[in-house]
Amino acid sequence: MSPKSSPNTSSAAPAADRVRSWLQGRDLAVFQSVAGRHWPGADPLLPQLSRSANHGLLWFGTAIGIAALGSSARSRRAALRGVASLAVASVAINTVGKGAVRRQRPILDHVPVMRQLKRQPVTTSFPSGHAASAAAFATGVALESKGWGAVVAPVAAAVAASRVYTGVHYPSDVLAGAALGIGAAFALRGVVPTRGQLPAPGRPPGEAPALPGGKGLVVVVNEASGTATATASLVRQALPLAEVVECAPADLSTAMEKAAGRGQALGVCGGDGTVNLAASVAATHGMPLAVFPGGTLNHFAYDLGIETVQEAAAALTAGDAIQVDLGRFRPGPKGPDGADGYFLNAFSLGAYPELVRKREHWSPRIGGWPAGVLAALHVLRGQRPLEAELQGRRRPLWLVFVGNGLFQRVGPAPGRRHNLADGLLDVRVVHGGRGPALRLLAAAVAGPLTRSPAHAAVRRRRVRIAGLAPGTPYAYDGEVAHSGTELLIDKLPEALTVYCPMHV
Structure with a gap:
């Protein structure tokens, strides 16, 4: 034994024990202070709030309310991210957190009977799963929508406080759980970025008067x-x-x-x-x-x-x-002698116009991915591949999608364009042939704007489609019209000036 290291080693353990003892003493003192203090109006409210958060039921109900009451896609994203963050936090707590520190629950002698929960938890005390879920949900919501986050945060704080108030957790259990919940929400954001983290769309500046x-x-x-x-x-x-x-x-x-x-x-x-x-x-x-x-x-x-x-x-x-x-197709919907047709989002042919109509009818109620599958099944019952000449080659085609700019995926559904002025058409095709049902279903599952083995995906400045049967339906930005025998699709680069907030 070294005479120099022995005193340092022997003094470290008592110092750590003193720090641990002091922290435990403070934890117990705060717990007893909360237990012995009367909070007007809290006795009937906080225990009920604590019970309502069992198994995340309070937060699932809140998510449904946010999605239903919110008038924008941001509200729906906030609800979804809140639930997803809660799920990540719950997995972390139940698989790692509860087993890491096997701490006994507080003794209830100092807690009035009317505050105590009828069913006491049987798991270890550290960390608080309720606090973790509340913090994860509130943080996830706030990362997508600050407004809804401000609404949810006080409720989450009340749920966390209720766990000490009802005597089932020490304050340090709640603080540790809340920290884990916040960390889970940010960890999820690292894997699935929020809308605000995505690259800003291409933004050639335009001149417009301030109004x-x-x-x-x-x-x-x-x-x-x-x-x-x-x-x-x-x-x-x-x-x-x-x-x-x-x-x-x-x-x-x-x-x-x-x-x-x-x-x-x-x-x-x-x-x-x-x-x-x-x-x-x-x-x-x-x-x-x-x-x-x-x-x-x-x-x-x-x-x-x-x-x-x-x-x-x-x-x-x-x-x-x-x-x-601005995407353009010729002849336009008014016929060979009418004006050109334009599209801001997409132009499509084949089974896709009907698939889009059905998918967008169902997607607000059941979500984009399930709606795409159901729409594909519906189309398969009555549709046949389109016969057309695409870029000089005649072939059977199930779907022809021409996007005004390159579409990316955001989460499980096809979504955003990062550049609204790239000068290119995003052309996606599902060919006819053997196994048409599998091909169309694969396109619906993968998302019609996403590459899959059933797709041909290219970038073009111009697309020519000939040999069409007169009256073939096509869709542009959700509108449906009927073609002649030929269509020419191209773009007018930076042809439209649009007011747009520069901070997005």
Whole structure:
């Protein structure tokens, strides 16, 4: 034994014991202080709140409420991330946390009987699973939506406090559980990024006038589209100087042409089909477009990073705008002698128009992935492959998808475009041939905007489709029309100026 190391070694253990003893003493003192203190109104509330959080039931119900009451995709993402964060925290607590420190539960002598839970937990005390779940759910929600996070956080804090108040945990158990829950939410974010972490879309700057209060803006609202009527009320509140015109679908084209003639900028509130029409008018008149999400899905608005009226209003007030590509197909929906057709999101042929219609009808209720599978099964019962000449070669085709820019995946469903001005068409094809059911189902499961063995995926600046049977249906931005014998699809680079918040 070294005479120099022996005193240091022997003094370290008592020092650690003293620190541990002091921490345990403080932990017990705080626990007894909470147990002995009367909190007005807490006796009937906190025990019930603690019980409601058993097995995560409180948080699952809260997630359903957020998704149902929230009017944007951000709310639904917040609910989903909150539940996913809770699941990660629960796995960590039950597989590692509870077995790491086998601490006895507090003695209930100091806790009034009316506060005590009827069914006492049988697991070890450290760390608190309820606190971990509450913190994980609240943090996950806040990472996607600060507004909903502010609503959920006090409830999560109350659940964590209730575990000490009812005598089933020491304060350090709760603090450790909350730390693990927060860590689980951030760990999940490291694997599945939040929308705000994704790369910003391509943003060539555009010139547009600043319109404080909406002065000089005429907003045309499709009163039959999604939540457009409710959104129009929010537009009036956020932009009191703007002119808001609500009209039926049949009157949209006329209303937009008139609006383009008397305003400095054209605003639109509706779904992707309504926005498509407004984009065509705005591009033709060389004026900027303001998009307010008021449809069911709002793909273009969300790819811009606009999910609320307030975000669009902020861009208008500051005069922040970008330029985006405009997809074009010829001849347009009015026939060989009519105007060109345009698309902001996608153009499609074959079984895809019907598949899209069915999938988007079911997806708000059951989710995008299950809806895609059900839509594919429905289409298979009555559809046959399309016979057409694609890029000079005749072949049977189940699906032809042409995206205005490269589509990426966000989570389990096809989603965002990171660059709205890349000058390219994203062409995805599902060929006909043997096993058509498997091919179409594979496309639906993988997502029609995602590569799979059943797909051919290329980037093009122009696509030519010939040899079509007259009257073949096609879809563009959710609208359906019928073709002649040939279609030419290309792009107009940076042809449209759109108000867009620059911080997104």
